[in-house]
Amino acid sequence: MPEFMNILKKRRSIYTLGKEVSLKDEEIESLIKEVVKHSPTAFNSQTQRVVILFDKAHQKLWDLTETALKPVTPPEAFPNTQAKLQGFSQAKGTVLFFEDTDIVKGLQEQFALYADNFPVWSEQASGLTQSNVWLALSEAGLGANLQHYNPLIDAAVQKEWSLPTTWSLRAQLVFGSIEADAGEKEFMDETDRYQVFH
Numbered sequence: 001m002p003e004f005m006n007i008l009k010k011r012r013s014i015y016t017l018g019k020e021v022s023l024k025d026e027e028i029e030s031l032i033k034e035v036v037k038h039s040p041t042a043f044n045s046q047t048q049r050v051v052i053l054f055d056k057a058h059q060k061l062w063d064l065t066e067t068a069l070k071p072v073t074p075p076e077a078f079p080n081t082q083a084k085l086q087g088f089s090q091a092k093g094t095v096l097f098f099e100d101t102d103i104v105k106g107l108q109e110q111f112a113l114y115a116d117n118f119p120v121w122s123e124q125a126s127g128l129t130q131s132n133v134w135l136a137l138s139e140a141g142l143g144a145n146l147q148h149y150n151p152l153i154d155a156a157v158q159k160e161w162s163l164p165t166t167w168s169l170r171a172q173l174v175f176g177s178i179e180a181d182a183g184e185k186e187f188m189d190e191t192d193r194y195q196v197f198h
């Protein structure tokens with residue numbers, strides 16, 4: 001099987017993560033930077049902005065997420081939510097994916113004909129970048145899962161790390177050592193999914 005297919009199939013949502021990763025923080029950092037750098041964007045606009053949180057900063061993220069969720073979660077459901085968030089904090093780190101809305105706005109002004117497309121392309125570029133980082137971390141032996149606590153945590157994240165207000169948080173990729181494998185995955189019938197013509 002081609003190597004690419006092995007890498008693609010190896011990536012799964014891994015929820016039981018730990019801190020025992022063999023890569024150094026700097027290695028993870030440079031891997032993520034390389035992947036983001038080489039992930040395509042519309043018009044090569046490079047709208048992706050990325051914040052990498054390790055250890056204490058990662059813990060801070062999941063603490064502030066808990067603080068943000070508490071007032072909006074029914075009290076009887078909160079213990080489950082809290083346990084889930086504490087699960088994320090057991091991992092090694094989190095990659096925060098943002099899009100720079102200033103760049104998107106600038107493109108809309110510059111290329112009025114495509115104005116409606118730029119926010120869509122920005123989302124698409126973010127999604128494929130998230131996927132590429134997820135694949136690269138998986139290929140490097142790390143597990144990860146993708147979360148979306150935005151926009152609930154946006155203000156707290158922006159304040160905590162003094163980030164530009166034009167950076168719009170799109171996703172959080174939690175990563176760490178794999179402490180339990182993902183379960184079996186079901187796939188839909190191929191006949192409902194594809195059409196091929198010659």
Ligand SMILES: Cc1cc2nc3c(=O)[nH]c(=O)nc-3n(C[C@H](O)[C@H](O)[C@H](O)COP(=O)(O)O)c2cc1C
Pocket residue numbers: 011012013014145146147148182185
């Ligand atoms: C766009 C997108 C959004 C997702 N959002 C979440 C999420 O908010 N929380 C979560 O636990 N998983 C999230 N996932 C993970 C999916 O549930 C998961 O990828 C899917 O069930 C297939 O499982 P696999 O990742 O193990 O292949 C998301 C995945 C994608 C592609």
